[in-house]
Amino acid sequence: MTGDFPKEWQYRTPKTKLLIWAFWLCMVAGFVYCWQVMTEGTIWYFVQDAPRQAADIGGRMWPPKLSYVPELMIPLWDTLNMATLGTMLGVILAVPVAFMAARNTTPSATFLRPLALFIIVASRSINSLIWALLLVAILGPGILAGIIAIGLRSIGFVGKLLYEAIEETDVTQIEAIRATGASPAQVLNYAIVPQIMPAFWGITVFRWDINIRESAILGLVGAGGLGLKLQASLNVLSWPQVTTILLLILITVVISEWVSARVRAALI
Amino acid sequence: MTSYPTTWKRPPQIFKHRGWRIGLQIAVLAWFVLAIGSIDANWERIIAGGERGLRFVQGFLQPDFTSRWSDIRGGLIESLTMTFTSTIVGIAISIPIGIGAARNLAPRPVYYVCRSIIAVSRALQEVIVAIFFVAMFGFGPFAGFLTLTFATIGFIAKLLAEDIEGIDESQAEAVRATGASWLQLINYAVQPQVMPRLIGLSLYRFDINFRESAVIGIVGAGGIGATLNTAIDRYEYDSAGAILLIIIGIVLIAEYGSSYLRKFLQ
Amino acid sequence: MLSVEHLTKTYKTGDKALSDVSFTVEKGQVVGLIGPSGAGKSSLIRCVNRLVEPTSGAIKLNGTNLVGLGAGDLRRARRRIGMIFQEYALVERLTVMENVLSGRLGYVSFWQSFSRRYPATDVERAYRLLDRVGLIDHADKRADALSGGQRQRVGIARALSQEPELLLVDEPTASLDPKTSRQIMRLLIEICQERDLPAIVNIHDVPLAQQFMQRIIGLRAGAVVFDGTPDQLTEDVLTTIYGAEDWTAMRTGAAEDEQAERDAAREMARLGA
Numbered sequence: 146m147t148g149d150f151p152k153e154w155q156y157r158t159p160k161t162k163l164l165i166w167a168f169w170l171c172m173v174a175g176f177v178y179c180w181q182v183m184t185e186g187t188i189w190y191f192v193q194d195a196p197r198q199a200a201d202i203g204g205r206m207w208p209p210k211l212s213y214v215p216e217l218m219i220p221l222w223d224t225l226n227m228a229t230l231g232t233m234l235g236v237i238l239a240v241p242v243a244f245m246a247a248r249n250t251t252p253s254a255t256f257l258r259p260l261a262l263f264i265i266v267a268s269r270s271i272n273s274l275i276w277a278l279l280l281v282a283i284l285g286p287g288i289l290a291g292i293i294a295i296g297l298r299s300i301g302f303v304g305k306l307l308y309e310a311i312e313e314t315d316v317t318q319i320e321a322i323r324a325t326g327a328s329p330a331q332v333l334n335y336a337i338v339p340q341i342m343p344a345f346w347g348i349t350v351f352r353w354d355i356n357i358r359e360s361a362i363l364g365l366v367g368a369g370g371l372g373l374k375l376q377a378s379l380n381v382l383s384w385p386q387v388t389t390i391l392l393l394i395l396i397t398v399v400i401s402e403w404v405s406a407r408v409r410a411a412l413i
Numbered sequence: 414m415t416s417y418p419t420t421w422k423r424p425p426q427i428f429k430h431r432g433w434r435i436g437l438q439i440a441v442l443a444w445f446v447l448a449i450g451s452i453d454a455n456w457e458r459i460i461a462g463g464e465r466g467l468r469f470v471q472g473f474l475q476p477d478f479t480s481r482w483s484d485i486r487g488g489l490i491e492s493l494t495m496t497f498t499s500t501i502v503g504i505a506i507s508i509p510i511g512i513g514a515a516r517n518l519a520p521r522p523v524y525y526v527c528r529s530i531i532a533v534s535r536a537l538q539e540v541i542v543a544i545f546f547v548a549m550f551g552f553g554p555f556a557g558f559l560t561l562t563f564a565t566i567g568f569i570a571k572l573l574a575e576d577i578e579g580i581d582e583s584q585a586e587a588v589r590a591t592g593a594s595w596l597q598l599i600n601y602a603v604q605p606q607v608m609p610r611l612i613g614l615s616l617y618r619f620d621i622n623f624r625e626s627a628v629i630g631i632v633g634a635g636g637i638g639a640t641l642n643t644a645i646d647r648y649e650y651d652s653a654g655a656i657l658l659i660i661i662g663i664v665l666i667a668e669y670g671s672s673y674l675r676k677f678l679q
Numbered sequence: 680m681l682s683v684e685h686l687t688k689t690y691k692t693g694d695k696a697l698s699d700v701s702f703t704v705e706k707g708q709v710v711g712l713i714g715p716s717g718a719g720k721s722s723l724i725r726c727v728n729r730l731v732e733p734t735s736g737a738i739k740l741n742g743t744n745l746v747g748l749g750a751g752d753l754r755r756a757r758r759r760i761g762m763i764f765q766e767y768a769l770v771e772r773l774t775v776m777e778n779v780l781s782g783r784l785g786y787v788s789f790w791q792s793f794s795r796r797y798p799a800t801d802v803e804r805a806y807r808l809l810d811r812v813g814l815i816d817h818a819d820k821r822a823d824a825l826s827g828g829q830r831q832r833v834g835i836a837r838a839l840s841q842e843p844e845l846l847l848v849d850e851p852t853a854s855l856d857p858k859t860s861r862q863i864m865r866l867l868i869e870i871c872q873e874r875d876l877p878a879i880v881n882i883h884d885v886p887l888a889q890q891f892m893q894r895i896i897g898l899r900a901g902a903v904v905f906d907g908t909p910d911q912l913t914e915d916v917l918t919t920i921y922g923a924e925d926w927t928a929m930r931t932g933a934a935e936d937e938q939a940e941r942d943a944a945r946e947m948a949r950l951g952a
Contacts, residue, residue, distance in 0.1 A: 176501055179494035183554050191551035198549045226448040270664035271657060272628040274540065275641065279653070282645050283466040285458035292452070321768035321834075324728055325841055326758030326785025331792050335781050339772040362540045366631065379544065395536055417806035419799035421776055424819045 202384060209392055210385035217374060217393055224370035224397070227291040227363065228356040234292060235299025235356075236349050242300060243307035249319075250311055250337065261304070268301030273359045277368040291368035295356050302352050310344035311337065343412045354405035361394045465648070472650030473657065481644065481652045488640035489659065491554045492626040495636055499558045500619045503565025508611075510566060511573030512599065517585075518577060527570070534567025543629040554635030561622045561629075568621070572614055573607065580606045609675075616671035623667060627660050680705055681727070681845055681877055686736035688722050688901075696722035697901045700736070704845075707875040709868060711882050711892035715921050719901040720881045724847045727879070728760045729753060740845060758785030761838030763867075765850035767830040771823040775814065775833050778822050779805040782840030801840070808836040812866065828859035835866065839874075846871065846878035853883065860884070864891045885917065 244250045245261035276294035284290045314337055322336040364372020371390055378386035428434045478485070513519045513527035542563055546556035580603060588602040630638020637656060644653040682703040688696045696719040704710050712720050725731035727738055729745060738745045745756050761782070769778045783801045784792055791797060797805075809815045812832035817825065822833060831851060838846060851867065852860035868891055871878050882888045888895055889909040897905030897912075897920040905916050 172501070176498060179497045182490060183494040183498060183558060186553055187555040188551055188553075192555065195549040202545070202548060223451065226451060230448055230452075266665055266668075267661050270624060270661040272624060274628045274631060275638075275657075278631065278642065278645055279469065282648070283462045283469060285455055285462060287452075287454065289452050289454045289459075315771075317764055317766055317768040318770050320730055321762065321764055321837075322770065322781060322784065324730060324757060324760070324762040324847075325782050325837070326754045326756070327781070327792075328754060328784075328789065330789045331784045334789070334793055335773070335777075335784065336770055339770050342772060358538055362538055365540065375541075391541065394538075394541075398536065415810070417803045417810070419803045421780075421795075421797070421802045421805070421818070423774060423777065423795050 205384040206388045208385065209388040210383075211389065213386050213389045214393070217371065217390065220364070220369070220371045220374050221393065221397065223288050224360045224364075224372075225357070227288050227295060227360040227368070227370055228353060231292045231295025231360065232299055232349065232353045232356050234296030235352065236303055238296065239300045239303035239307060242304040243311060246304060246308040247311035249314070250333070261308075265301045265304045265308075268297055268299075269305065270301075271298070273298035273356075274363065274366060277363045278366045281367040286367035286369065288369035291360060291363045291370060294363060294368060295360055298359070299352050299356065302355075303348055306348045307341065307345060310341045310348075314340045347409050347412050350405045350408045354401050357401040358394075358398050361397065465650075468648075469650040469654070472652075472654035474654075475651060476655035476658050477649075477651035478655045481640070481649065481655075484640050484643070485637070485652070485656060485659070488630070488637035488656075491557075492623065492630075492636035492638075495554045495557045495561060495626050496619060496622045499561035500565060500615065500622050502558075503562045503618070503622075504569055504611075504615050506562070507566050507569035507573060511570040512577065512603075514570055514574035515577035517580075517582075518595075518599070518603070527574070531567050531571045531574070534563055535571065537563075539564050539625050539629055540632055543632050543634040547633045552633045552635070557626060557629050557634035557636055560634055561625060564625065565618055565622065568618055569611075569614055573611060576607045576610050577603055613671075613675050616667075616674060620664060620667045620671060624660070624664060680741060681879075682737075682739045683723075683727070684737040684739070686723070686726060686738065687734050688719070688726055688731065689734045695901055697726065697733075700898075700901070700903055702896060702903065702906060704877045704879065706877055707871065709871050709878045709880060709891075709893050711880050711888040711895045712898060713882055713885055713888050713895060713920065714898035716883070718898040718920075720898055721849060722901075723898070724762075724849050724879060724881055727845075727847055728757050728762060754785055758841055759844045761841045761843035761846045763831070763834050763838050763846065763848045763851055765853045767827070767834045767854070769822040769830055769833055769837070771821070773822060774818070775809070775820055775822055775825070776805060776818045778833050779809060779836045779840050782837040785841070804842075805836070805840055808839050809833075811839075811870075812836050827855050828863060831855065831859075831863050832866070835863075835870065839870065843876065846876055848878055848880040850881050850883060852887065860887060861890075867891075885912075 242261045242264055245252065245257045246265060248254070248258070251258045251261070273294045276297045277290055280290035280294050284293070318340065319332060319336040322332050327335065360370055360372075362372045362375070364370045364374065365376050367373070371394060375387065375390045378384075378390060425434060428437065510527045510530055513523045514531055516524060519527065539560055543556060543560040546559045550556045550559065584606065585598065585602040588598055593601060626636040627638045627641065630636040630640070631642045633639070637660065641653060641656045644650075644656060680703065682701075684701050686700040687698050690696060700719075700723060702710075712723065714720050722731055726733045727745070729748075733746055736746065740756065740759065743756065745753070748756055770781065773781070777795065780795070780797050780801060781792075783797060783805075787797060787801070806815060806818070809818055812835055814825075814829060814832055814836070817829065822830060825833065834851075846867075848867065851863055855863060864887060867878070867880070870876070880888075880892065882892075889912060892909055895905065895907065895909055895912055896903055897916065899920050904919055905912070
């Protein structure tokens with residue numbers, strides 16, 4: 146049998162090939178253009194000087210000033226409280242938002258659902274440091290601004306993951322509870338809440354872990370905690386203190402990540 | 414006729430021992446009281462701030478895009494170019510590191526080196542990294558670009574490595590059985606399996622990098638964050654509101670755009 | 680007594696699931712509902728307790744027309760109708776006891792159910808039912824710790840704790856192995872006889888229906904094409920219900936099932952020995 150096979154085998158059709166080439170060309174051109182715009186104001190002398198600067202700072206940073214640690218205990222306590230209370234605030238605010246945003250539980254798909262989705266996007270788009278910057282200007286410095294900043298940022302994260310969990314609940318379990326003659330509140334309590342509980346705790350602990358990292362730096366804009374000490378040390382160029390604070394933050398983050406991973410593993 | 418109990422209590426699910434449960438409840442309550450006590454709010458200052466808060470809400474509802482437009486425009490251009498270049502460079506560096514950090518492909522020493530790079534990149538907050546890069550490279554978007562690139566590496570390389578470790582071994586086996594070299598193995602067995610997710614991750618990281626670019630400006634690394642910081646320092650809440658709305662808008666566009674692009678590519 | 684009169688259901692997509700279905704079920708009678716998938720069995724059973732809203736027709740349970748009831752009246756009507764599901768539909772993360780007690784939700788206030796403080800009679804009844812289905816030792820276990828057959832028994836106990844006047848049973852054995860399927864069917868029939876309870880049972884397994892049901896209704900494309908005793912269910916009738924090829928395929932399927940069951944029994948015997 147002699148079929149008329151093509152002599153050359155081609156991986157892609159000419160048209161897709163062309164598209165892929167065009168895509169790469171656009172990416173390269175875009176990159177070069179962006180690079181030029183971005184580096185317009187860059188002073189290359191500083192860039193060349195950077196290795197020397199890095200070596201200089203590195204030299205000054207070591208060894209860390211361990212005698213500074215006792216002074217950091219109260220800011221550490223503040224940081225942990227800011228993260229934990231902020232997470233609690235965020236979760237309390239996020240739960241109703243999540244139920245409004247989930248397609249299967251929203252009381253009004255035309256009005257409340259878009260509103261809830263907007264709250265989630267707005268909260269997710271704006272970093273807690275920006276919230277803190279605003280709140281410090283409004284409420285004055287202190288950990289209250291930090292707690293609210295962490296809380297506001299957490300709404301979006303917890304709200305989004307929670308409403309996805311609500312939408313993924315098993316419909317037959319809900320149907321079964323409805324079939325017993327349960328009221329809507331009872332359906333929520335017996336069919337939906339038990340199903341989302343593991344997701345809820347997992348998300349909360351996960352966000353708490355992230356919030357510990359974030360609350361460590363909120364002090365840079367005046368919201369209390371370790372960041373405040375970091376800012377003070379940077380201002381007086383006391384590099385050994387900076388190293389000490391960074392090490393403390395690192396240890397805290399590692400521990401909180403371990404706790405969070407353990408709790409999440411226990412939930413599954 | 415047997416008789417049955419008339420009461421039922423839900424058995425405790427996590428802490429079976431009664432003493433533990435009560436102890437834990439007391440500890441949580443004690444912590445809560447102490448934590449609330451340590452807030453130490455200055456009520457006079459907060460009440461005085463009420464008026465400013467109101468002005469901010471008004472600024473958010475009636476944003477002023479015009480009076481600081483040239484600053485906003487400059488900040489936005491810096492942020493967007495920073496985001497674009499750092500995402501691309503970050504991904505380019507992440508791919509070899511991600512492959513190196515996959516246990517099923519890389520030799521032991523390479524694996525440990527790559528995993529350490531990822532761990533360092535993930536452990537350091539963007540803002541802290543930015544502080545150092547600003548100190549080394551001077552103020553401006555170049556330091557921001559380096560910060561975001563650095564953060565992208567930890568993010569993409571880690572998820573890429575996990576993805577490669579999770580590929581279907583039988584496909585790799587089949588390619589290996591044809592006598593393919595290591596590079597051919599990557600190209601034929603690994604790349605097709607992880608490519609869709611890599612594209613998804615890259616788009617997601619672009620989104621994150623833009624949001625982060627708004628933050629690192631606060632410590633001097635250029636971008637829209639610097640403009641925002643200035644606006645808040647000057648108490649120009651209507652301009653600040655405008656900037657926040659622009660950030661939200663761009664994040665929204667990026668999110669919808671990436672989900673659309675992902676659907677298109679599949 | 681349940682009577683379904685001229686029941687029609689058309690979905691929003693335009694699919695006609697049921698057209699002009701009428702029948703009555705007497706007290707204590709167990710009716711099997713057979714038909715190919717897509718014939719409207721599931722829609723019919725869900726129309727009765729209005730998990731699916733009927734388009735037109737009437738459904739009368741002991742004199743009350745369920746169609747057109749308002750939300751509150753519907754909830755009161757639903758608590759008189761017990762339902763048993765194909766995939767058990769237990770709330771997996773609640774305990775067995777909570778699942779059984781959830782049958783009482785229509786009778787207690789929200790706070791009673793929220794705090795799990797059910798009236799003594801409800802708790803006693805729940806224990807009695809768990810004993811009846813042979814699971815009294817499992818009351819405090821979580822539902823997802825049970826096997827398929829055990830879960831379906833909890834499903835039965837939940838439906839019975841409603842003290843229903845009618846049972847709706849949707850493919851009770853579809854997720855179970857042949858042996859457990861027969862045990863569950865036997866339990867269902869016994870319970871209906873004990874309580875003089877009428878039941879509608881959706882069932883895709885014709886031999887199983889013939890073995891256990893007193894009366895069989897055959898649905899095809901949303902219409903009743905057969906209504907009679909299992910003896911009257913001849914090859915010809917089955918061909919009308921399922922179409923020629925499907926029916927032959929199904930019979931071979933059933934034969935394979937039986938074969939598999941015999942193999943399994945032999946295997947078990949060998950392992951035991």
